[in-house]
Amino acid sequence: MVQAEVTKMKVPFLDLRVADAVQRSDLLAAAERVFCHGRLVMGPEVGELEEQLAKRCGRKFAVGVGSGTDALFLAVKALGLDEGDEIITTSLSWVATANAIAVNGLMPVFADIGDDLNIDPVSVAGLINERTRAILPVHFTGKVCAMDRLEAIAEEHGLAIIEDACQAFDARLGKRRAGSFGMVSCFSMNPMKVFAAAGEAGMVLTDDEEVYRQLVALRYNGTVNREVCIEASLNGRQDTLQAAILLRRLSGVEQIIAKRRQIARWYDEQLAQLVEVPREEEGQFDIYYTYTIRTPRRDELKNYLEEQGVETKIQHAPLMPDQPVYADCPRAEIANARRLIGQVLCIPANEKLERADVDYVAECIKRFFKEK
Template sequence: MREKISPNRLDRGFFKYQDEFENKALEVLRSGWYVLGKEVKSFEEEFAAYTGAKYCAGLASGLDALWIAFRVLGIGKGDEVIVQGNTYIASVMGITINGATPVFVEPDEYFNIDSAKIEEKISERTRAILVVHLYGQASNMEPIMEIARRHNLRVVEDCAQSHGAKFNGQMTGTFGDIGCFSFYPSKNLGAFGDAGAIVTSDVELDKAVRIFRNYGSEKRYYNKVVGANSRLDEIQAGFLRVRLSHMEELEREKQVLCQRYLEGIKNPLLKLPSIRDKSTHIWHQFVIRCKHRQALINYLEMNNIGSIIHYPIPPHLSEAYSYLGMGKGSLPITEEYADTVLSIPLYTGMTKEEQDYVIEKLNTFEVQP
């Protein structure tokens, strides 16, 4: 029996640059400095240059990046933040941890926030728009930024899945006031544990983030605010520097794999992802849609192919946000996506033979009468 093809494999990404990762680990371990040292400083400078932002502050996770972003922007109780309905719940937690209220907008056909539906949700309490570049494709930033300017709203970008994606030639994370990144191991730019960052071109916001991440302290034992302990550690920064140096190659590999999927999958029961004009897609996930999803999952499992649903329960229907009082049917497009999306295998080091097998099985999927 063939080895099961997993939806994601992190070991292949390690083995691809094994010597570099292991050498970097030893370098950091032998340095004797493990928190907020030269590796973090170098990564921050390199990642800021990569995105085109002026500043980058390394943090402990992508969720920390989100909630700290709204905290330093002064958004909290009594404020509303517009966000798409079909995102991962961490996006919404970044808003609600600060006491603010999420106001959900339906997604467009590209799985990102529908810019044409934002304005109708703006009220006198709206303070910001949270733009999520879901699955790796850049959102439609031109109209979003125009709306934000017209209504004097802050813009925070959730770039947890979009490292390197561009809209009209500009990197995600650099349009709004703050760009929030996760470097969770499964991301295109992944660490070997939890890690995150905030990028901005506003020197005051950057300073506020740096103070807040380190117990609210600018100078040791002199605390300006009640902050948090959210620091990117040296060894993860070192690993991220290794992977960042290979991002062009890693992005190209994903592009080739996903182009083969787009050209090879021909089953009319499956809806393939679309790419927006002016946007680039870095393919954090390859997400198809199928009205017979559970039958498809069962069929793939029977053929030793794994898959993942991103995400089966939209935030507004989760138990965590039941207090918002939004029942089933309140966001029909979001809910339809939650019922039909499926991420198929995609990872660094995926072989042509593995992908050919996945394509073959997807093309022979049928719905039993």
């Protein structure tokens, strides 16, 4: 029997163009206002964005910075730890997470992950020693970690929590939002993120006034006024243009997340019998920064999807403890992380996709498992 030719489509992982004319002119108008007042770095829009994000996350203070990397670097630095102190983090994240610890002269210690791809609290507990000072969990893929359990561990051992919420803007666990947990929280608003600037941007949040004061000084070369530097640091200030764009986009972020959650449900329905799909437990509200499936046949599937015009990503290989720079750092057994990093595949799930795109990707995956 001759099989019907399947029409090939192109499904990009992301499309960062602003194709909608109304949105484009709205963003251009926001940029024009910045050009009119001329305060191009740390202008009034930065302060307004700080205020809005602090309020949204139920935090007392927010500090606008140049990127998520800046946010993490400054958050760790603001805790004022001593060289060689240890911070326990996950094995699976973008390497910026571990770098923020290491460039501050501290030791990253890598915990294993669970099947939800987030840090495993049992593994964290097993790594604590007299040098441990903090836990740095990452809400990977836009799913909040098991924060209740991590908070209990932190409290029992007197550790700070630094929250890497870079992938999880507006994600929730019960009534609590990403950005509201621990001593200090970090967001990235780079263009790939769900809440995205048109370039690099980040935000640090805290309820602690002393940490806030530190962050403000550290954000600009450790200066407390135009002249006096109290601590060596870097320039992590935020561009006003990015803040202006983020303020315009803030009102649309819930719609973007709703669409991503809809896409996730469309995929769930079609793929749950074939691959491991992301699962939301009771009380979790995931934002699907990525829709990450798992299969032992990941590499074959990735190649097949590429042939079919579907762009996919593996986020983030190698594991952080397997990066050459971290070869000598302490770690748990990380057996689960090692197994899962060979299986994960992020398939297109951005809010610009139509139902037809999602169905095409799902059809390609179904065809792969039927025919290959």
